[in-house]
Amino acid sequence: TVNPDLTELYIRRLIQGSGTEGSSHFLQEGQVLDHHASCTSLYKKPFVESFEETPLLVAVLTYMGYGILTIFGYLRDFLRDWKFEKCHLAREREEQKDFVPLYQDFENFYTRNLYMRIRDNWNRPICSVPGAKMDLLERVTPDYNWTFEHTGNVLKDVINMGSYNYLGFAENTGTCADAASECTVKYGVGVSSTRQEIGNLDKHEELEILVARFLGVESSMAFGMGFATNSMNIPALTGKGCLILSDELNHASLVLGARLSGSTIRVFKHNNMQSLEKLLRDAIVHGQPRTHRPWKKILILVEGIYSMEGSIVRLPEVIALKKKYKAYLYLDEAHSIGALGPRGRGVVDYFGLDPSDVDIMMGTFTKSFGAAGGYIGGKKELIDYLRLHSHSTVYATSMSPPIIQQIITSMKCIMGEDGSTLGELCQLSENTTYFRRRLHEMGFIIYGNNDSPVVPLMLYMPAKIGAFGREMLKRNIGTVVVGFPATPIIESRARFCVSAAHTREMLDKALNAISEVGDLLQLKYSRKNRHGNEGSDSFSFLESHQD
């Protein structure tokens, strides 16, 4: 009676996380350099990514931690069932007690017993602009996170290391906000109709022309929600008889879009070009399963920056493979548009490639532009087809005018047409390099590419997830911690998003706090050579023993 979908997800995550010896998920140090050597011609600058292996002791302790939590979970469930402990959970109605239960107990085991303990680290309400500093509403819980009460106090000027505000456009003053205000007064807020009916404003057309110019493609289309851009347009592009090759760690929207399309889906190992090539070859040579008819088309789904890993896609190699095997490429630049590249045009700009090589360039306006919504850019035939067949243009309300104005103004700023702000892009890349270097020097295990503004810092143990979030908040720094099921079970992490709006002082303050908390919680697991003090590494004895 266990839900098969959830079991599959749990098992997959468990297997992914269980490898301390060369799991496919981890790139070994040497592997990066070897691969780099063979494809040097494709990369104009060094591509340095690292995913340091989990130390063995840490892995063992993490599993033990989860084991203890599970035992306690069963104990508490037992006490709740037998009424020894008060149950805070919401209950089914009396009149509906004899209906089939809406939730199965196992599904919610993790939520009830593990997530509930550290729930205060998420959904923290804010009451200001989500800029470099923000104001949080103070919450207290009288019953260990089952319910929250707002005390009415406001924690002012908390340094924001969690919002996706890469270029600092989340602001309530300045040219963007003024333009959006004017637009609100003129156009109002709602549209109440779909693009194909009477919801197509002149502003939408203006936005689409601008986005096409920004990306360097022939034509583009904008949608009201980034998640829906993927889930509504991938089904319009592929169908039965097509093959989708999707990266292991793709976002839920890409997975949902691929599922809804009805195509066959095959998963290749994260950022692993050999795995992708093997799948491509097998697919073309053997055709569709059982009938062996040739595939109608093959679509490769990748993201620009993977937000949980901080890794950047190996785009030059993917494009080379795509050209060789005549597949189509769908690039989701949700996090990388505006944040990477000397001109802020995303991962294509970062590698110095030609935008017309990518068949479908998708991205969102939520992160670097401080607005909401998504876009798809590509050749004119593609966009014309989507104008007719995308689910969003026929059934979903079009974008709100002030949001469009915010995107237009911020995009013009990035392009340098409204007074230069190439300064912001430089600031972001400086901040990223500085932040990563300092964290690395301190001895933390950081994942991902050296140039990615998303910085995951490994915590591993379940208790440290809650402790890290709370300790950082005590020091007035707002961080994001992530655990299972968004990450493999033993690889919980804290994720920092560096922003161009962060000044050097803010970053230093944050880094000092992180170092303090890292010493307190013994998070400095890294065993690689680094500058700075060796004394704080509690695992140095392992190294000496191995020698």
Place this chain on the structure above:
Amino acid sequence: MVQAFYEVTGAPAYHLILEGILILWIIRLLFSKTYKLQERSDLTEKEKEELIEEWQPEPLVPPVSKDHPSLNYDVVTGPPSHKIIVNGKECINFASFNFLGLLDSERVKLKALLSLKKYGVGTCGPRGFYGTFDVHLELEERLAKFMRTEEAIIYSYGFATIASAIPAYSKRGDIIFVDEAACFSIQKGLQASRSFVKHFKHNDMEDLERLLKEQEIEDQKNPRKARVIRRFIVVEGLYINTADICPLPDLVKLKYKYKVRIFLEESMSFGVLGEHGRGVTEHFGVNIDDIDLISANMENALASIGGFCCGRSFVIDHQRLSGQGYCFSASLPPMLASAAIEALNIMEEDPGIFRVLQDKCKHVHKALQGTPGLKVVGEPLAPALHLQLENSTGSRTNDLKLLRAIVDYSMDRQIALTLARYLEKEERFLPPPSIRVVVTVEQTQEEIERAAQCIREAAVKILK
């Protein structure tokens, strides 16, 4: 030697021989090649290269003809208000779902501006990671209070609301009974849930009861399985495709008789039906706790963007961790949430507005009766009616051409109408082509008469 072995171990000879054979067999298996079912080992590398060379994919998208009727959208210059400028012509708006006229409201715009000055435009994160603003919490509380339920949850996109809510509860193996005229977002939600879907004829309670009885018989064959399969009925309060109301009291009776949960989609009826605009539950006087989940979008009556679900905490709280459109998507921009709160304020302060809207709907319904060649599809209380051809020409393209001609004729005479749009290949039960006529509180008596007159003229001229 066997004799000596026998003496040492004390086992009978046949036993030893059997063991010996087994050991030899194991050694053979260990050293034999493994057999993979997948690979066809009869292809050489050269043949594989040839196959790869030869394979030609289809073009990414099929070509679209330049004069496809839907390719060029009507362009609206300026705000989509009561007097709307479409393709350069100023018209009276009979096409946007602006039921309560709140798109032009100065109060709403002012509140949105204040919110913009405080929070900026975007939220830069999902609800879990510093994307929860105090305005979101306030809006959720206000909606729950307005609908008189325990809790409400907000989504940032109207389409994604019911499409994320259904798969959060109904998984593979569960059963959903849904009306044939359900809208596209419900269909996508059903597809994402991977459950068994059974369609019953539109608003036909006997057909639904027949399906439920069949399911009951199935259950008796396998009671253990029946104890864990969840069942749901998904209906709309006011159907967008057929503009009529679902028989809610009968549905509630069926719910308790066959132990099925009800999910009600109220995008068109929220802010329209009922004495205070609470939707179809208020209209029929049904206890709101009898409905497990009510989902609506805020893009019609509330003239904002986004959607919400409301119901008991037991049901709604689950979506905070398993609603895909909630967890994995950025939250609603705060200025849109403030606009929705102000719209709710207006609705609460002046409940007379719903009576006015309902009278206008009846008026429009009556005025459009008797149009030659066109029939009015929908109930008198429905704010969005369909005008379909009485006699179809036989081909959908031709029908659409005729209706488009009527729409163009009306736009030239300053009445803005629109064709109802569908994805022809994706809809399960494709509705016939029609013109959508929307009623708003801002339309005056005289404008309604003018519009009806115009449509009559167009029908006479074009459908002779």
